[in-house]
Amino acid sequence: MEIQSHLLEHTHLKFLLKDVEKIPVRVWDDNIDASKHLAKTIALAINQKQQQGTHCVLGLATGSTPIKVYEELVRLHKEEGLSFANVYTFNLDEYFPMQPDAVQSYVYFMNDHLFNHIDIPKENIHIPDGTIDMDKIPSYCEYYEEKIQSLGGLDIQILGIGRTGHIGFNEPGSWETSKTRLVRLDNLTRQDAQNDFINQEVPYRAITMGIDTILKAKAIYIMAWGAHKASIVKVAVEDQISSTVPSTFLQTHENTHFLLDRSAAAELTRFNTPWLVGICKWNDDLITKAVIWLSEKLAKPILKLTNEDYNENSLSDLIIEEASAYQLNIRVFNRLQHTITGWPGGKPNADDSTRPERAKPAKKRVIIFSPHPDDDVISMGGTFLRLVDQGHEVHVVYQTSGNIAVHDHDALRYIEFMSDLGQETGIISDLSILDDAEKAMRKKKPGQKDTKTVLKVKGLIRKGEARAGARYVGIDDDHIHFLDMPFYETGGTKKNGLGQIDIDIVVDMISSIKPQQVYAAGDLADPHGTHRVCLESIFQAFDQLKKEKWMKDCWLWLYRGAWHEYPIDEIEMAVPISPEELLRKRNAIFMHQSQKDSPPFPGEDVREFWQRAEDRNREAADGFRRLGFAEYEAIEAFRRWKFDWQ
Numbered sequence: 001m002e003i004q005s006h007l008l009e010h011t012h013l014k015f016l017l018k019d020v021e022k023i024p025v026r027v028w029d030d031n032i033d034a035s036k037h038l039a040k041t042i043a044l045a046i047n048q049k050q051q052q053g054t055h056c057v058l059g060l061a062t063g064s065t066p067i068k069v070y071e072e073l074v075r076l077h078k079e080e081g082l083s084f085a086n087v088y089t090f091n092l093d094e095y096f097p098m099q100p101d102a103v104q105s106y107v108y109f110m111n112d113h114l115f116n117h118i119d120i121p122k123e124n125i126h127i128p129d130g131t132i133d134m135d136k137i138p139s140y141c142e143y144y145e146e147k148i149q150s151l152g153g154l155d156i157q158i159l160g161i162g163r164t165g166h167i168g169f170n171e172p173g174s175w176e177t178s179k180t181r182l183v184r185l186d187n188l189t190r191q192d193a194q195n196d197f198i199n200q201e202v203p204y205r206a207i208t209m210g211i212d213t214i215l216k217a218k219a220i221y222i223m224a225w226g227a228h229k230a231s232i233v234k235v236a237v238e239d240q241i242s243s244t245v246p247s248t249f250l251q252t253h254e255n256t257h258f259l260l261d262r263s264a265a266a267e268l269t270r271f272n273t274p275w276l277v278g279i280c281k282w283n284d285d286l287i288t289k290a291v292i293w294l295s296e297k298l299a300k301p302i303l304k305l306t307n308e309d310y311n312e313n314s315l316s317d318l319i320i321e322e323a324s325a326y327q328l329n330i331r332v333f334n335r336l337q338h339t340i341t342g343w344p345g346g347k348p349n350a351d352d353s354t355r356p357e358r359a360k361p362a363k364k365r366v367i368i369f370s371p372h373p374d375d376d377v378i379s380m381g382g383t384f385l386r387l388v389d390q391g392h393e394v395h396v397v398y399q400t401s402g403n404i405a406v407h408d409h410d411a412l413r414y415i416e417f418m419s420d421l422g423q424e425t426g427i428i429s430d431l432s433i434l435d436d437a438e439k440a441m442r443k444k445k446p447g448q449k450d451t452k453t454v455l456k457v458k459g460l461i462r463k464g465e466a467r468a469g470a471r472y473v474g475i476d477d478d479h480i481h482f483l484d485m486p487f488y489e490t491g492g493t494k495k496n497g498l499g500q501i502d503i504d505i506v507v508d509m510i511s512s513i514k515p516q517q518v519y520a521a522g523d524l525a526d527p528h529g530t531h532r533v534c535l536e537s538i539f540q541a542f543d544q545l546k547k548e549k550w551m552k553d554c555w556l557w558l559y560r561g562a563w564h565e566y567p568i569d570e571i572e573m574a575v576p577i578s579p580e581e582l583l584r585k586r587n588a589i590f591m592h593q594s595q596k597d598s599p600p601f602p603g604e605d606v607r608e609f610w611q612r613a614e615d616r617n618r619e620a621a622d623g624f625r626r627l628g629f630a631e632y633e634a635i636e637a638f639r640r641w642k643f644d645w646q
Contacts, residue, residue, distance in 0.1 A: 023237050040076075224261075284335070546643065614634065
């Protein structure tokens with residue numbers, strides 16, 4: 001579903017937005033709908049070319065961003081007869097040096113996600129050659145350019161956007177006139193790619209199409225998904241053209257379109273501060289957002305904002321509606337105050353009319369869903385402690401094994417330990433399985449998938465750590481549950497789609513406990529999308545169970561993880577964490593030893609998970625303090641997901 005902003009639809013609005021947004025933008029509720037829209041656009045172009053008896057030339061991108069587009073194109077081919085027989089493709093880039101059969105190569109990526117599943121002639125596929133001799137690269141790059149032009153140029157070019165604003169591997173400093181060439185990768189780009197190069201060094205170079213090559217495409221579609229892309233999206237769309245942010249050159253192209261999901265669009269002016277570009281449709285949520293924005297901009301607590309402050313900062317409409325700044329300030333302050341509670345499970349025998357949670361029942365059955373075996377304590381460890389300490393029946397449910405996120409050296413250490421234990425005590429009768437696993441580990445090549453036995457060992461490592469963390473928080477073993485959802489068990493970063501068997505497992509878990517409260521990860525910035533799939537399984541389970549009488553009283557609270565926190569205007573329950581509780585939370589995170597120091601999948605942040613969590617929790621508390629609220633050590637934040645039938 002396409003998202004509308006809070007701006008009123010006046011005829012002059014498109015002109016105001018054009019002054020702010022220099023690239024046309026469409027925003028979707030999620031990346032699935034946006035990806036399907038783009039896939040259909042590509043399919044229409046292919047079909048039109050077929051009807052004209054000519055070919056269609058596509059410029060393709062790699063990375064996580066276009067995966068759903070490729071999935072939909074494959075579906076259109078298999079289920080609706082879309083043919084790629086008349087299609088030529090040119091990929092944006094490839095690491096250098098890079099063997100085509102390496103799992104990190106873009107040849108492998110494109111075959112895995114698209115080419116092996118459609119009818120495109122192999123000779124029509126073009127991906128920069130990562131094996132070419134260094135002295136032949138200039139002539140090869142010229143050939144790549146000439147081949148594109150000999151086919152009439154790119155009809156459609158699809159792009160993602162990197163944290164530095166790069167498109168393809170055109171890093172900061174690239175010029176508008178640049179063509180296909182060998183480039184040196186920015187440190188941030190290499191850092192972001194580390195997830196795909198476990199136990200290996202990310203290449204320092206790549207061959208990439210140039211800015212000029214990209215801009216010659218007849219149509220360009222650039223995509224961005226997730227809150228971690230929001231800040232660079234705003235720069236690319238709204239800031240001045242600069243070689244320091246190569247994506248800004250797209251502002252000069254007459255047929256470029258930016259496709260965003262809700263999170264990636266969050267910092268665009270029309271969503272973040274719509275009152276600066278037009279007349280708004282005010283509601284309580286937008287009013288709260290505006291007042292917080294003004295307070296932060298002026299570095300003044302909410303209750304100190306004046307009529308002049310509002311009038312001088314494009315918010316005079318609010319004063320007209322509310323009669324005075326004082327009344328407006330009190331209204332917003334009280335709304336935010338009511339989100340703060342030390343009783344996440346509800347305060348017994350208290351008036352709950354302005355509290356985020358219900359007072360009854362005083363002792364609730366609670367499920368904390370954790371996508372990976374450490375998200376529970378990293379993301380909401382303080383609230384977890386509160387719920388247990390306040391006597392609620394808390395169950396923690398680990399949805400996936402997390403088995404790919406264990407370093408090989410850690411797994412080898414455990415395998416050697418079990419082998420030594422078996423040899424010295426005789427309690428393990430068959431050591432051949434361990435011997436085979438040890439040999440497989442020692443012979444394993446970079447990027448190679450683990451054997452089933454090794455994956456089992458890695459999963460048991462994560463399970464033991466999760467159990468230790470949950471015990472530290474204070475729950476019994478019979479309240480610790482491991483689902484090992486099948487979609488995750490591929491042995492690699494590419495996961496299967498959510499299946500009915502996954503949903504049934506979650507349905508059975510919820511049905512067996514019949515909770516009054518459920519917590520789930522609403523943080524969709526997870527590098528490999530596991531959080532998104534796990535959350536969807538919970539949504540689907542709730543939908544299947546909605547006719548159960550007890551489900552009417554089951555509330556779903558969403559937390560965010562190690563990457564981002566909810567902005568204050570979106571928080572519906574803020575749980576203060578004391579210094580002692582924050583230390584206990586840190587100790588619970590420390591139980592996950594395989595994820596300490598340097599976890600296999602760190603995301604874009606070099607800090608350890610416990611550091612990210614503490615900094616994020618302290619920043620949330622400081623945000624409330626700056627608005628004029630009490631000064632807490634830390635705060636964990638939640639949003640309630642409300643279903644249509646509740």
